[in-house]
């Protein structure tokens with residue numbers, strides 16, 4: 072246990088988990104002048120973050136959450152300028168198709184809502200849709216809700232940029248440092264015990280992604296979540312697919328389509344997914360992927 | 371679907387990600403351990419939320435509170451039973467599907483059902499209840515119409531039954547099982563202090579009185595929407611919505627002085643809660659009173675609006691609180707769980723001949739919107755003060771200091787000067803729409819005035835008692851949303867593209 076990094080004896084805030092969520096919080100603490108400590112059991116982004124499709128939509132149900140969505144899109148741009156680390160952000164837009172009357176009404180309502188939220192949006196008819204997505208059959212499309220200012224980002228690069236921004240302002244990151252447990256005294260957290268020693272602190276953020284449920288439960292903390300598998304495929308390079316090809320969501324078919332380095336990335340959210348890791352996530356998990364299940368994802 | 375049959379696949383990818391029972395992340399302080407904050411369960415939206423979540427968590431960790439309302443995402447909405455791993459595993463599979471699932475009032479889950487049941491569950495089931503799941507609870511939504519997966523934003527497969535239930539509340543009586551509401555006993559020598567600190571209303575009322583009150587935050591915003599009944603000098607009962615069961619306990623204890631002597635006892639399971647609404651409700655209750663004295667105790671004189679009494683009911687003793695969330699003559703019946711079967715049988719025996727019906731949550735919600743009663747989480751939340759939402763009547767201006775008081779005092783001053791706050795809740799009605807065709811007000815429909823958007827709908831539905839589309843809305847106007855401006859008219863709501 073003595074070969075690892077040497078941890079500070081105490082910290083104003085300790086963050087457990089170096090995915091995009093923990094790293095972003097470390098960055099924002101640093102912006103406010105608070106030098107937090109982030110602990111990551113393996114490498115930054117090696118849990119779920121590294122392989123995300125990186126689609127970035129801004130419109131949410133409430134004004135408060137939409138403001139945060141718009142803030143995130145802005146941050147992806149300024150972060151690159153600030154840190155010199157590319158986030159891979161591009162503003163290629165998203166298009167949501169409606170193939171049924173109810174979805175069509177929802178597209179109309181979403182269009183009204185976007186207007187109020189100050190997010191530019193258009194409803195495309197089949198003709199206009201053809202100019203953006205010439206490859207798709209449009210006979211069954213009732214409407215297409217287009218938000219030009221949405222886009223996509225490279226999640227791994229973005230995490231690296233956030234880490235860079237945080238460190239330049241005094242935030243500290245320790246990789247290969249696993250938090251074993253919290254130290255709790257009279258219902259208050261007083262420290263974080265790792266495989267490289269203990270840090271005294273009275274503020275802890277649990278941002279350990281799919282690991283969080285079991286970790287919280289071990290301390291009597293309620294955190295209801297469970298991992299499930301998420302599938303996508305990437306095609307061979309496709310001729311004539313522009314880098315700014317808008318992302319397509321086909322809710323009725325449960326798929327999303329986006330450009331990925333000259334290829335098409337097609338992902339989905341099945342009506343009933345596949346839970347993963349009921350007895351915990353394997354100890355060695357790091358930039359891991361799971362076996363593809365063609366039968367499960369076939370319609 | 372895109373025509374890409376000819377394109378080969380280069381990569382097949384599968385990666386794990388965390389999903390939550392309601393499809394929303396858990397953010398903010400944990401209820402159990404002070405100093406531990408949570409930001410997890412991103413439901414495959416962690417990248418697009420990363421900036422906003424990081425910004426918000428940093429505020430929480432530094433300032434102790436976020437700058438924006440995070441109401442639907444709060445970690446403290448979870449109930450401790452949700453630590454059960456089999457439950458989260460089964461639900462996670464279905465949560466994946468929420469992504470492209472259709473959002474409509476009848477959206478239902480099929481996994482991990484039947485976890486929390488009210489004492490009368492089997493009877494409600496036998497009476498034909500269609501249940502929906504809410505944080506484990508089986509909640510009766512409507513009676514006599516089985517759940518059907520036929521998404522619609524206007525008339526629904528059970529609308530005829532919702533109509534009958536709503537009309538029963540207006541014309542005869544409607545009985546609602548609200549036992550899934552949280553019941554918290556706050557007791558001890560300093561219980562009053564603890565409540566008076568978080569509540570805007572004066573809680574130091576005479577024993578046997580119920581007070582409707584928000585809990586406030588330092589900005590004067592609404593953290594909870596509850597009723598408090600003073601049962602004895604030192605014992606209070608707080609009734610709150612089921613999503614606030616843990617949140618409200620946490621809020622009371624977190625804001626209390628550590629030296630104060632009181633405890634919060636979660637009595638949710640100990641009590642059943644029925645509510646009875648409609649012109650026949652008093653007659654029905656009185657039929658259960660047994661004696662002339664008992665009937666008198668339930669008379670309009672003895673039990674004024676807001677009064678709470680422990681009375682004889684069937685062969686039990688029950689607390690009866692005179693109030694109604696649907697805006698009719700109405701009573702809440704709070705009784706220790708073992709007595710509720712007996713009381714239910716007696717209520718049905720007395721009520722059914724008079725036309726009483728069971729009423730589910732669809733009708734309850736439609737009725738409260740029709741009457742302009744606010745719902746915490748939809749119409750009011752952390753960024754709205756009582757003065758902005760028509761709840762100024764709850765504020766106990768003369769009571770001892772309470773959280774948010776300074777902000778309210780300043781706002782009251784501004785209100786006196788301008789005649790209105792910059793944002794204000796209002797009731798709206800859209801004429802000439804039918805229940806069959808709609809379109810309905812649901813949520814977020816923009817409201818226009820003189821060519822600009824001045825607000826949005828916060829909740830809406832078809833109101834069957836008044837036979838029209840009704841809603842609640844928030845209006846904004848620099849310099850004040852004044853009564854004159856509102857009564858001047860010229861408002862226009864945009865629903866699905868149509869003005």
Ligand SMILES: Cc1cc2nc3c(=O)[nH]c(=O)nc-3n(C[C@H](O)[C@H](O)[C@H](O)COP(=O)(O)OP(=O)(O)OC[C@H]3O[C@@H](n4cnc5c(N)ncnc54)[C@H](O)[C@@H]3O)c2cc1C
Pocket residue numbers: 087088089090091092093110111112113114115116117118119120121122123124125126127226248249250251278279280281282283286301302303384385386387409410411412413414415416417418419
């Ligand atoms: C295939 C796929 C596609 C996706 N596409 C999108 C998309 O298009 N848009 C979008 O917004 N989202 C998308 N997502 C979701 C997104 O990837 C996640 O929501 C996000 O990465 C979650 O970040 P996190 O920081 O919460 O978790 P993680 O990235 O998993 O980070 C948690 C970290 O905590 C560490 N950790 C755990 N336990 C401990 C411990 N005890 N001590 C120290 N460290 C610990 C882990 O090693 C891990 O690195 C996608 C996900 C998948 C799987």
